[in-house]
Amino acid sequence: xxxxxxxxxxxxxxxxxxxxxxxxxxxxxxxxxxxxxxxxxxxxxxxxxxxxxxxxxxxxxxxxxxxxxxxxxxxxxxxxxxxxxxxxxxxxxxxxxxxxxxxxxxxxxxxxxxxxxxxxxxxxxxxxxxxxxxxxxxxxxxxxxxxxxxxxxxxxxxxxxxxxxxxxxxxxxxxxxxxxxxxxxxxxxxxxxxxxxxxxxxxxxxxxxxxxxxxxxxxxxxxxxxxxxxxxxxxxxxxxxxxxxxxxxxxxxxxxxxxxxxxxxxxxxxxxxxxxxxxxxxxxxxxxxxxxxxxxxxxxxx
Numbered sequence: 481x482x483x484x485x486x487x488x489x490x491x492x493x494x495x496x497x498x499x500x501x502x503x504x505x506x507x508x509x510x511x512x513x514x515x516x517x518x519x520x521x522x523x524x525x526x527x528x529x530x531x532x533x534x535x536x537x538x539x540x541x542x543x544x545x546x547x548x549x550x551x552x553x554x555x556x557x558x559x560x561x562x563x564x565x566x567x568x569x570x571x572x573x574x575x576x577x578x579x580x581x582x583x584x585x586x587x588x589x590x591x592x593x594x595x596x597x598x599x600x601x602x603x604x605x606x607x608x609x610x611x612x613x614x615x616x617x618x619x620x621x622x623x624x625x626x627x628x629x630x631x632x633x634x635x636x637x638x639x640x641x642x643x644x645x646x647x648x649x650x651x652x653x654x655x656x657x658x659x660x661x662x663x664x665x666x667x668x669x670x671x672x673x674x675x676x677x678x679x680x681x682x683x684x685x686x687x688x689x690x691x692x693x694x695x696x697x698x699x700x701x702x703x704x705x706x707x708x709x710x711x712x713x714x715x716x717x718x719x720x721x722x723x724x725x726x727x728x729x730x731x732x733x734x735x736x737x738x739x740x741x742x743x744x745x746x747x748x749x750x751x752x753x754x755x756x757x758x759x760x761x762x763x764x765x766x767x768x769x770x771x772x773x774x775x776x777x778x779x780x781x782x
Contacts, residue, residue, distance in 0.1 A: 526570045529593040532583045536596055539574050541566075546573050550581070555599045556607075627678035629710040633657045636668030637690045643668070647675065651714065655721050674714050680704060694718050 527540040539548040549560035575585040631654040635643030671690035700706040
């Protein structure tokens, strides 16, 4: 009759079958206890590291399931993610993840988790010292892909389908179209966004400027964008465009004020001239009337 004993392999506690005859093995209370231990082992926090050919994979429990990461033969991150089913035992979750990658778990070799992590950290430190950026573990980089960035304009940044929308633009084109959208016709807050294409998981649209304000802090909260030369250049160029636009607006406002002041002076001079002409005309009429009166007095026939 089989007996189960508790064993640990690479930090993974498992029940191992031992074919020894033990009196009372078929006792229901003992069977319930064994099942309880098996269930507890399946659901307790664990960390596993496997070597799969020229790749490595680690998996560990997190609040909402399991966090896993693939590494290449040089211990650099390739890909990763979260397996969001915490009710699945960790070994079953790992087997499913490997299966999705076309890897047979039976052919993988269990290796010390801590040792692998030390190798990964050492490579990261070396790359950092060289001034290189180590790809994020959740990032998949497509070899040979040339990173590029384009821009889009939306009349409503929150829901781009509501109103005017333009994409595949240069930043100058985007700014020009942005300025053309009338304020009174807006379905929401208009803005400009960027579309990064660098083969990573961050491919796609993201807001750059909304309602005349650059979302610099929000963008830089994402490490991948903060380290992307294309995104950082987009932020800098957008700041320059808004600064130039503000200068043009200020200059136009000052010019308008100068014109208003000049028009006011011209109107004042014109009014003064008219008043002077009116006074001169009145004086002339008064002088003519006085001459007429004098003439009447001096002429006996009048």
